[in-house]
Amino acid sequence: MKLIQDTIHGLLKIDDWMIKIIDTPEFQRLRRISQIGFANLVFPGANHTRFEHSLGVMEVARRLVERMEIDEDEKMEIVASALLHDVAHLPFSHCSESVVERHLGLNHENVEVVLKRGEIREVLRDLGLNVSRIIAHIKGLSDCNVVKGDIDADRIDYLMRDSHYTGVAHGVFDAQRLINKIVFVDKKMIIDAVCLRSAESLLISRFLMYTTVYYHHVCRIARKMFEKALEFCIEDGNLKPKDLFYMDDPTIVNFLRASDGYPKEVVERILNRRLFKRALYVEIRRVGVNLNRIDPNTAEREIAERAGVDEEYVIVDIPKLANGEEFKALVLVNGVIKKLDEVSTLVRALRDAEKNSLMLGVYTPKEFVERVGKVAQEYFAVDKTYQSKLF
Template sequence: MSKIIKDPVHGYISVDDFVLDLIDTPVVQRLRRVKQLGFSYLVYPGANHTRFEHSLGAYHLACEMCDSLDISKREVKAAGLLHDIGHGPFSHTSEEVLVSWFDISHEDFAEEVVFSSEISSVLDSWGVSSDLVLSLIGGEGKYGQVIASELDVDRMDYLVRDAHYTGVAYGTIDYERLINEMKFVDGDLIVMEGGLKAAESLLVSRFLMQPTVYFHHASRIAEKMVMSAVEVALERGILDGDGFRRMFDFEVLLKLREVDGFPGNMVNRVLNRELYKRAVEVNRSSIESDCVDKLETDIEFRREMEKVIASEAGVENVIIDAPPRVGMEELKTKVLQGGDVKRLDEVSRIVDILDDAQSDQWKFRIYVPEGTVKEVKEVSKEFLELENIDY
């Protein structure tokens, strides 16, 4: 017996009994209180959708993929629903902190969540292997490609869902065509020639969504303000790592808004949309490569540099944003063309161009309180030997 759930993106979703039992567990219900796009709602007011809705969507597309590929394993459907079970508060916003401080990603944490919660007992009661579900979430094995690969149900859902809720038109893709044109060839999930244009469309969509939504400067500023507050709270023992990654969004905001000093100041500013401003914005070629690498990976170095720049500029504090470099894994997608299996970037000139243009979207930024842009810009230019400062 199944239940029908109305989804604004996919329409009516039929949910199997064993999946309903998974949905009713507290760890899955927690995803209702974790926003899919962090602080993007400060830019796009409709972007209040959650990881719960996305998980349902990924489950639905996993079912569609199973039907198309003639897969009968319940584990694939369960992995579609649970693939984001390990996300911390604010979704990917907190990922950088969790990886930097504790060297653990949401995929790593998924294993602990599954085996330390009701999830494992629900799966066992339905004869579904927890170990297999976890391996599929990690993209392992033949069927893991449905959940985590270059063109997976996760990407298909979040692009159309994020576009729907932000109102941005770039995320419109023909995922139904793509699913129907994917087949297993020698154990690899391949896009057939008839799905080439749909695959190209997905890459174009993600390429355009990155600067427009995912790395929009205003939402990125809010993210870094709150995560800087979290870092200080972790240092002071106000938050602990294990507790933080299990929290949901407004728990963190409510807790930190009452904290004296920097954490409370940052969170209250974000809650009132009194965001910092960009003093510096440059691409990768304008800043020394070794310095970028260190700012990306070394928290102590980054925070020390923030203190130095703030002190020299005579301002209270600054926030440095050296985001992780985002690759286009979809370029490795295998396509069957003319009887031969090739990489997508080998058969598509559009994809090849996107690969070249990808690096232009990466931006190094420094954020400061309003009214201090000029001072910080001059000091940053000297200390970091920056060239071609846009702001």
């Protein structure tokens, strides 16, 4: 056994079999994948990585499985799944994901892309771990929801960790009480009603972290610029989408800097924080068109044409509502299992507030803001009473 000092959970007990997984090149790559993309452009301390988050999720999962009535081999399998749940994350984490999803229909949960090749495949085989079972745990397809569920080990760790490193206090909740008061029914995590307030606190933390950090307009602008640069490289045939599964942050930055034209310009803008600006930034409920029918690429092309700007310098950002699995977490109330949003009016209010918090953004270089903004207002039929506040 080894001990690792973790910022969030204190001393982590790392068994020998865990070290064998951690020491593989595939897992070590996570040291070079930022946890929350370009958030450090807003929150300078947000330089933590998927590596330390994965160790944290492993620790939360270990504490949970210790209380499960299952054999040691199954406990090991669940903890290994927690450790490996992010092994297929792409450079700058979710900032690359939508590009790969569009081209390959894959995302970071498709860990088979990484686990079924290279050194890590041999290590898992030698440890006697069932890769198919690990994949099922990570994708939420197994009979246990510790790794992937409504309120799971992943969510507990990332809210605590991201809050700490951004310096935003919104991610603080009583995680230890929540972990200790979770009960298991047929391997499924159920929240004891005596811990309802801790579960509500987690949902409040999640809502505030999304609105304050994850969907901060600077984070969104940098992310969308990065996506557009990747798309440019893929369309030119200089980058294969699947290669992103084996790249890290420095590798993709160097690749883009070595490119010609637009991709190089974009990555230099991001690195030097010379980002596009908001030409339009408005609550989605104030938009007069059905955004479900709007293709962002088409909208960018049409807005750019009407504004007399090169299409490369217009970005349309239509954020999607998070899945919100947490709202459906199960709660044990007087011997009856109910959904969290059924027993908590606060959780129902948070669900509605999350829908109303999403913002439509149109971004462009500073010199084009006014003309792109006027065209974008008309294109999206923005509420007339709101238009005067935009400039």
